[in-house]
Amino acid sequence: MVYLDHASAMPVDPRVLAFARRYLEEEFGNPSSLYDRGLSTRRAVEAARGEVAALVNTGDPRSIVFTGSATESNNLAIRGTALRNRRKGKKILVSAIEHISVMNPAKDLQKQGFELEFIPVDRYGIVDLTALEAGLTPETILVSVNYANDEIGTVEPIREVGRVVHEAGAYLHVNATAAAGRIPIDLQQEDGIDLLTLSGNDLGGPRGAAALYIRPGVKVQSVMPGGGQERGLRSGTENVFAIAGMGEAARLAAREMADEMEREQAIRDRLIREVLEIEEAGLTGHPTERLPHHASFRFSRIEGESILLNLDTFFDIQVATGSACTSRTLEPSHVLLAIGLTHEQAHGSVVMTLGRSNTVADVRYVADAMRETVGRLRGISPL
Amino acid sequence: MVYLDHASAMPVDPRVLAFARRYLEEEFGNPSSLYDRGLSTRRAVEAARGEVAALVNTGDPRSIVFTGSATESNNLAIRGTALRNRRKGKKILVSAIEHISVMNPAKDLQKQGFELEFIPVDRYGIVDLTALEAGLTPETILVSVNYANDEIGTVEPIREVGRVVHEAGAYLHVNATAAAGRIPIDLQQEDGIDLLTLSGNDLGGPRGAAALYIRPGVKVQSVMPGGGQERGLRSGTENVFAIAGMGEAARLAAREMADEMEREQAIRDRLIREVLEIEEAGLTGHPTERLPHHASFRFSRIEGESILLNLDTFFDIQVATGSACTSRTLEPSHVLLAIGLTHEQAHGSVVMTLGRSNTVADVRYVADAMRETVGRLRGISPL
Numbered sequence: 001m002v003y004l005d006h007a008s009a010m011p012v013d014p015r016v017l018a019f020a021r022r023y024l025e026e027e028f029g030n031p032s033s034l035y036d037r038g039l040s041t042r043r044a045v046e047a048a049r050g051e052v053a054a055l056v057n058t059g060d061p062r063s064i065v066f067t068g069s070a071t072e073s074n075n076l077a078i079r080g081t082a083l084r085n086r087r088k089g090k091k092i093l094v095s096a097i098e099h100i101s102v103m104n105p106a107k108d109l110q111k112q113g114f115e116l117e118f119i120p121v122d123r124y125g126i127v128d129l130t131a132l133e134a135g136l137t138p139e140t141i142l143v144s145v146n147y148a149n150d151e152i153g154t155v156e157p158i159r160e161v162g163r164v165v166h167e168a169g170a171y172l173h174v175n176a177t178a179a180a181g182r183i184p185i186d187l188q189q190e191d192g193i194d195l196l197t198l199s200g201n202d203l204g205g206p207r208g209a210a211a212l213y214i215r216p217g218v219k220v221q222s223v224m225p226g227g228g229q230e231r232g233l234r235s236g237t238e239n240v241f242a243i244a245g246m247g248e249a250a251r252l253a254a255r256e257m258a259d260e261m262e263r264e265q266a267i268r269d270r271l272i273r274e275v276l277e278i279e280e281a282g283l284t285g286h287p288t289e290r291l292p293h294h295a296s297f298r299f300s301r302i303e304g305e306s307i308l309l310n311l312d313t314f315f316d317i318q319v320a321t322g323s324a325c326t327s328r329t330l331e332p333s334h335v336l337l338a339i340g341l342t343h344e345q346a347h348g349s350v351v352m353t354l355g356r357s358n359t360v361a362d363v364r365y366v367a368d369a370m371r372e373t374v375g376r377l378r379g380i381s382p383l
Numbered sequence: 384m385v386y387l388d389h390a391s392a393m394p395v396d397p398r399v400l401a402f403a404r405r406y407l408e409e410e411f412g413n414p415s416s417l418y419d420r421g422l423s424t425r426r427a428v429e430a431a432r433g434e435v436a437a438l439v440n441t442g443d444p445r446s447i448v449f450t451g452s453a454t455e456s457n458n459l460a461i462r463g464t465a466l467r468n469r470r471k472g473k474k475i476l477v478s479a480i481e482h483i484s485v486m487n488p489a490k491d492l493q494k495q496g497f498e499l500e501f502i503p504v505d506r507y508g509i510v511d512l513t514a515l516e517a518g519l520t521p522e523t524i525l526v527s528v529n530y531a532n533d534e535i536g537t538v539e540p541i542r543e544v545g546r547v548v549h550e551a552g553a554y555l556h557v558n559a560t561a562a563a564g565r566i567p568i569d570l571q572q573e574d575g576i577d578l579l580t581l582s583g584n585d586l587g588g589p590r591g592a593a594a595l596y597i598r599p600g601v602k603v604q605s606v607m608p609g610g611g612q613e614r615g616l617r618s619g620t621e622n623v624f625a626i627a628g629m630g631e632a633a634r635l636a637a638r639e640m641a642d643e644m645e646r647e648q649a650i651r652d653r654l655i656r657e658v659l660e661i662e663e664a665g666l667t668g669h670p671t672e673r674l675p676h677h678a679s680f681r682f683s684r685i686e687g688e689s690i691l692l693n694l695d696t697f698f699d700i701q702v703a704t705g706s707a708c709t710s711r712t713l714e715p716s717h718v719l720l721a722i723g724l725t726h727e728q729a730h731g732s733v734v735m736t737l738g739r740s741n742t743v744a745d746v747r748y749v750a751d752a753m754r755e756t757v758g759r760l761r762g763i764s765p766l
Binding site for chain 2: 225
């Protein structure tokens with residue numbers, strides 16, 4: 001097996017499991033319970049908060065709110081911030097390549113009377129700063145731009161985005177699900193970020209925990225009322241196992257990211273070089289401003305889905321065609337349309353995201369498999 | 384250790400862990416991915432759906448929607464149903480002893496212009512059917528009554544409640560978090576239930592999965608927009624480990640509930656008899672219409688919190704004073720006030736919920752510890 005879909009589902013790091021499994025097997029207390037068994041899980045949650053805060057250098061761990069998933073963090077960021085600040089204005093700007101869990105909460109607000117505008121991107125997926133500036137009005141309360149895009153790997157100029165957004169007096173939400181643990185994020189340096197989404201699973205932790213950084217002073221309301229856990233912002237008994245696992249994954253990422261990403265980038269660069277030798281193959285996303293573990297391609301005259309199934313069946317190679325979150329629809333990816341691909345081109349997309357299990361020996365195997373698969377599929381293609 | 388807080392945090396059943404751990408350790412695919420590794424996790428999710436559906440005999444597994452927590456299920460049930468049906472009416476009825484994760488979403492709707500009315504209960508916590516009938520108007524779209532209460536153990540006459548609610552043309556939501564796996568629930572027989580909340584952890588599964596049963600035809604809208612998983616009702620990549628664990632826990636509960644609850648009830652009955660021999664001790668909740676694993680008491684002139692801490696420190700016995708979800712506030716439990724206790728009485732509450740680890744040998748130990756603790760605390764009490 002060569003697993004190249006680390007954007008859709010990261011295997012849980014065995015060291016994370018070794019660290020966190022006691023919260024499944026022994027320490028099952030409720031962090032809100034007052035006896036010792038509860039307090040020990042409370043301490044585990046707070047230790048994890050510290051590790052997640054350290055990974056993105058927030059300064060204050062209390063700025064980290066744990067949620068159940070990156071989707072929930074994005075909902076809290078978009079709906080929770082817009083609803084809380086609606087008296088200041090009702091306009092929201094969202095980049096045209098945002099993840100569906102940012103897009104759909106924003107569209108939900110639009111139905112409730114908010115004004116929603118999409119910021120275009122260039123052919124590499126870089127947000128158009130001039131268009132962003134033009135879209136910002138005194139009515140604009142919130143802008144959402146991803147740190148890096150999970151489908152095309154492009155890393156955005158977040159500092160510039162932050163400066164423009166803050167000059168206009170709006171809040172900036174940044175979905176860092178794909179970026180965190182892959183490239184350094186420093187919220188004390190990058191002080192233009194008001195809200196930042198982090199996913200536990202994307203760091204190598206188990207599913208069931210994610211976080212939203214909320215810069216102190218930024219006003220957000222809960223979108224999950226209940227017992228009032230997480231300073232009233234996210235109700236529900238804390239999933240201590242998943243939170244502790246996210247904390248350990250964040251600690252490992254902070255320590256190992258530089259070396260591991262240098263390693264993965266070297267493999268990825270060779271992979272891109274080899275795959276681009278295939279006829280009518282192109283890179284999607286930015287050639288240099290991209291996540292170090294991320295390679296994404298387009299192939300004319302064939303379907304990405306056919307490539308995916310062939311690679312899985314005949315070569316035991318797992319890749320994606322876009323975001324798994326939308327892979328069960330027949331619609332072409334809105335991200336690929338936003339960077340100017342036609343419907344036909346957008347359907348020929350393949351995304352490969354590397355992880356710890358991948359080695360340089362995989363490159364030749366994958367490139368050969370791709371060449372053979374693309375050749376065979378084009379041979380039977382009616383196009 | 385004698386752990387008597389199975390309402391706040393259930394230890395994960397080791398058999399559940401043995402069953403589900405492969406979704407942490409090996410099968411990490413995304414159920415929306417199209418390759419085989421994704422499809423195998425998709426099958427695991429659907430198998431779990433079948434087991435959960437079977438536990439409450441829904442007939443159609445598609446009526447089960449997986450969420451991330453019981454809090455989220457209650458939010459989806461209350462906010463999702465009210466918002467979707469607001470054109471039919473804007474009145475909501477909620478029993479006075481509902482869990483805070485039902486109460487707070489209902490209060491949230493009230494702020495948005497819905498009319499919210501609380502249905503009183505008698506001194507045992509049984510919902511007042513006359514008051515319910517009186518509260519039902521053509522404007523009423525939704526009623527929420529718990530199957531059984533987690534703080535006082537009382538089981539509600541849900542069939543009667545369902546009949547009254549349906550005669551008035553409203554929907555009935557039932558929070559069965561505390562009841563499922565403890566007493567039989569049959570949704571084909573009890574056809575007055577439109578929405579039913581189930582918690583994975585309360586069945587002995589890991590945290591991170593819960594479910595909402597939605598009777599076919601009942602209109603509910605998502606409160607978590609995004610990738611559109613779970614038929615568009617709950618976005619976010621499925622937590623396969625937690626969902627598979629919930630499924631296995633449901634399967635074990637369906638098979639073993641009758642025997643295990645008979646066993647726990649026998650222990651519980653002796654525990655209640657022994658504890659009630661303590662001076663000025665009283666049972667809270669219904670003497671017979673109560674969950675078989677549930678014992679709840681009040682003691683005059685002392686604080687439940689002091690009892691809890693003393694039992695933990697000196698006897699390694701873990702109990703609760705009410706719902707862990709609200710135990711970090713100084714407010715007395717709204718449930719205990721609703722059954723007519725004074726503030727002072729409500730502060731002297733202790734809740735014991737039994738589980739698989741408890742044996743008949745625990746009864747004497749706990750009763751002696753209680754007697755000693757209550758005696759000592761009353762000796763130093765200023766009251």
